[in-house]
Amino acid sequence: MKFSKTFTLSVVAAAFSVASMTGSAQEDGYLKPAIDSAKQINESAAMSQEKVNAYSEQADSKLQTFKxxxxxxxxxxxxxxxxxxxxxxxxxxxxxxxxxxxxxxxxxxxxxxxxxxxxxxxxxxxxxxxxxxxxxxxxxxxxxxxxxxxxxxxxxxxxxxxxxxxxxxxxxGRSMEAYSGILDLNGQERDVDFLRVGRTVLAYQTRDASEQGVWNQDTKTWELLDSSYRTQITNGLRMAKKQKAPDLLMLPVKKTN
Structure with missing residues (x-):
């Protein structure tokens, strides 16, 4: 039996087409597991990379803490x-x-x-x-x-x-002072004002200024002064009490050898 070339080519093309379809189907069957595996690998790699990044951040943080x-x-x-x-x-x-x-x-x-x-x-x-x-x-x-x-x-x-x-x-020894007290004069206690000028002069005058005297350190006794000293002792008492400005006083002073 003889066939024309056209028929023969058609059969060949059909056969090739069938073969191609059969090959594609077979190829898809072989590639799908590989693609799935690659996808899993990629996902696993991404997760691993995230872990690596996390570990790297932790390492940097710990290094900073260490420093x-x-x-x-x-x-x-x-x-x-x-x-x-x-x-x-x-x-x-x-x-x-x-x-x-x-x-x-x-x-x-x-x-x-x-x-x-x-x-x-x-x-x-x-x-x-x-x-x-x-x-x-x-x-x-x-x-x-x-x-x-x-x-x-x-x-x-x-x-x-x-x-x-x-x-x-x-x-x-460097001050002047006036104070009141009781003094025994001839067996009679008298209310008097004392005038002390350092340790040089210790004199007294009665409150009515009718009598005045001075202490004699040698005899350890009081000596009566005449009325000529009345004003001087009165002025001295006023100066010691800050009632009169300082001024020159004429008072009896024991002679020193």
Missing amino acids: TINKEIDGLRVYNTQLEKQIANQVEEMAALNESIDEVSVIERQITPLMIRMIDGLEQFVQLDVPFLPDERSERIENLRDMMDRADVSASEKFRRVMEAYQVEMDY
Whole structure:
């Protein structure tokens, strides 16, 4: 049997078409699993990349934290070194203070007898001095003696108050003062005004200015003054009370050899 070329080509084309369709179907069957696998791989790779990114961020954060902690450690090392120096200095100061405390204890044991002798000397000085403000000065000395027996007063405070009493006595020699008091004159108590000019003059005048006298340190007695001194003593009393401006006074003064 003979076929024409056209028919033969058609059959060949049809056969080729059928073969092509059969090959495509077979190819799709082979490629689909591969495509699915590639898709899964891509998805898995994307997830892995996300994890890698997360781990990288964590690593960067931890590295930054590590650097920060290292800086803090370096700062603490410097701070600790400085503290060690300060502690060493404080230990030296404590040793010096302990040594000073020991010395103070020795000084305190030595200064207490000294203060007692100073009070005794002050009392003797007052007894031998011009007899002005006798009650006030005697009370000051008595207070010092009472203070020496007190445990609640430090040795430094005791010494300060003893020196203060000495300073008061020194100031008496550079000041002028007027005060009132009772004076025994010939067995009779009289209300008088006393005038003290340093330790040079201690005079008195009765309230009615009818009588005035001066203390004689040599005889330890009061000597009566004549009326010529009345105005001078009156002016002296007014000056001492700040009632009159300072002025020249003519008062009896003991001669010195």
